[in-house]
Amino acid sequence: MVFDNEKKVYMDKLYKPDKSKKTTVDKEIIFLIDKINSLLEYYTTSSCAGRIVLITIPKKNRKDLSKWLFSSHKKIKFSELPLTKFPKETVYFRQEGLILHIACKDIESAQKIVDKAKFVGFKRSGIMATSKRIIVEICSTEKLEAPICKNGKLIVSDEYLKFLIFEANKKMKQNEIKTKKFYRLM
Amino acid sequence: MVFDNEKKVYMDKLYKPDKSKKTTVDKEIIFLIDKINSLLEYYTTSSCAGRIVLITIPKKNRKDLSKWLFSSHKKIKFSELPLTKFPKETVYFRQEGLILHIACKDIESAQKIVDKAKFVGFKRSGIMATSKRIIVEICSTEKLEAPICKNGKLIVSDEYLKFLIFEANKKMKQNEIKTKKFYRLM
Numbered sequence: 165m166v167f168d169n170e171k172k173v174y175m176d177k178l179y180k181p182d183k184s185k186k187t188t189v190d191k192e193i194i195f196l197i198d199k200i201n202s203l204l205e206y207y208t209t210s211s212c213a214g215r216i217v218l219i220t221i222p223k224k225n226r227k228d229l230s231k232w233l234f235s236s237h238k239k240i241k242f243s244e245l246p247l248t249k250f251p252k253e254t255v256y257f258r259q260e261g262l263i264l265h266i267a268c269k270d271i272e273s274a275q276k277i278v279d280k281a282k283f284v285g286f287k288r289s290g291i292m293a294t295s296k297r298i299i300v301e302i303c304s305t306e307k308l309e310a311p312i313c314k315n316g317k318l319i320v321s322d323e324y325l326k327f328l329i330f331e332a333n334k335k336m337k338q339n340e341i342k343t344k345k346f347y348r349l350m
Numbered sequence: 351m352v353f354d355n356e357k358k359v360y361m362d363k364l365y366k367p368d369k370s371k372k373t374t375v376d377k378e379i380i381f382l383i384d385k386i387n388s389l390l391e392y393y394t395t396s397s398c399a400g401r402i403v404l405i406t407i408p409k410k411n412r413k414d415l416s417k418w419l420f421s422s423h424k425k426i427k428f429s430e431l432p433l434t435k436f437p438k439e440t441v442y443f444r445q446e447g448l449i450l451h452i453a454c455k456d457i458e459s460a461q462k463i464v465d466k467a468k469f470v471g472f473k474r475s476g477i478m479a480t481s482k483r484i485i486v487e488i489c490s491t492e493k494l495e496a497p498i499c500k501n502g503k504l505i506v507s508d509e510y511l512k513f514l515i516f517e518a519n520k521k522m523k524q525n526e527i528k529t530k531k532f533y534r535l536m
Contacts, residue, residue: 254517271457275480282478290476290487292468294461301476310496311517319510327505331440331497 167269170297171207174267178208190237192340193262196347200266203350205273210265213237214304214339216332218245218312220253239333242326247318255313257325259332261304261339262286268298277302277350284345304342306335353455356483357393360453364394376401376423378526379448382533386452389536391459396451399423400490400525402518404431404498406439425519428512433504441499443511445518447490447525448472454484463488463536470531490528492521 178189178201189197190213200206218234233255234246268274274291281289281302288303310328312320320328364374364387375383376399386392404420419441420432454460460477467475467488474489496514498506506514 271480278478288474288487288489290478291480292464292476294457294477301474303474307493307495309493311513314513319513320506324505327497327500 167267170267171201174207174209175201192237193343196343196350199347199350200264205269206277207267208264209267209299210263212260212263213343214259214261214306214336216240216257216259216329216336219256219258220251221256222253239336240329242322242329245325245329247325250313250316250318252316254311257308257310257312257328257332259306259308259335261306261335262302262343263304264300264302265292266300266302268300271298274298274300280349281346284349285342286346302346304339306339308332308335353453356453357387360393360395361387378423379529382529382536385533385536386450391455392463393453394450395453395485396449398446398449399529400445400447400492400522402426402443402445402515402522405442405444406437407442408439425522426515428508428515431511431515433511436499436502436504438502440497443494443496443498443514443518445492445494445521447492447521448488448529449490450486450488451478452486452488454486457484460484460486466535467532470535471528472532488532490525492525494518494521 189211192213193211197208197211200208214237216236217232220231220233222229231251234244236244266277268277271291271294277300278289278291286302286304288305290301291298292301293299308328308331312318312325312328366374375397378399379397383394383397386394400423402422403418406417406419408415417437420430422430452463454463457477457480463486464475464477472488472490474491476487477484478487479485494514494517498504498511498514
């Protein structure tokens, strides 16, 4: 019953705006989140569909001081990138795949969903907590992480940026294909 | 007893050359591997200290067709990179942190080692298998993934490559610090 009550609390706030000032679910994966939450053994606690971002990395790698200059959950075009004004910190072009955190009723249901995730290629997946709640983390492996700017200046050519975008869009597509496969397995 | 017998099998082959033609353990983390294997509840099944590599990515992202052009488990210098002859495939400069796979006696000991890993900053850590054996995967978060070459030609400047190396070396250092902290917690 504890699990069912906790699930109810999470479901009540699922589509309400959260602290990060956007709704808790990226619209690109609502179909998957709804499917998972329709199953008795699971509920999602956080999620990201996958994204392409421009992010500043402060000197001492303090995440709380990072700034997001751009963010998209789908394929992007060169013209979308804000390339006119840069901060002094190093700016990274980053692409990353889907991330899900899912509370599970028991270890067996947790293992079942991890196996499905691995099967479709979300290889960095596992049970990350078992004591208070059983939480599974599902991560895809697509990634790009390339510095593009330092000391306020761009350090790569437009051609290079366009190639980064080409590669990032390809990875977003792979991530999307896996996401749909995972949905069909659920 | 099953666990103890399996551990014995793994320990017997730990420092013998494996199929990948090098010994199974990077010398930079032998101290940690030996510590983990000295504990009754654990044994390591695979490991990587963290690395900087140049790797070709074939068109359809088929891992088995990837070629390693360069690999180092420690900080590198610009002069070490083989920059004279490039293949036709896209070449990526990649840095990644420590990865460990550890078999655990039970779920409790698995959760204990995951908690320690997370505490030192190996955030992508979890229990990835529970059915036949209980296997924990511990991954650090440092990463760089930047294309540097396509169609046989370098697409970034020497200055950019030097900055990539600077950033990669910094991440290797952070990874090393976490690895030592993890060792002290074990």
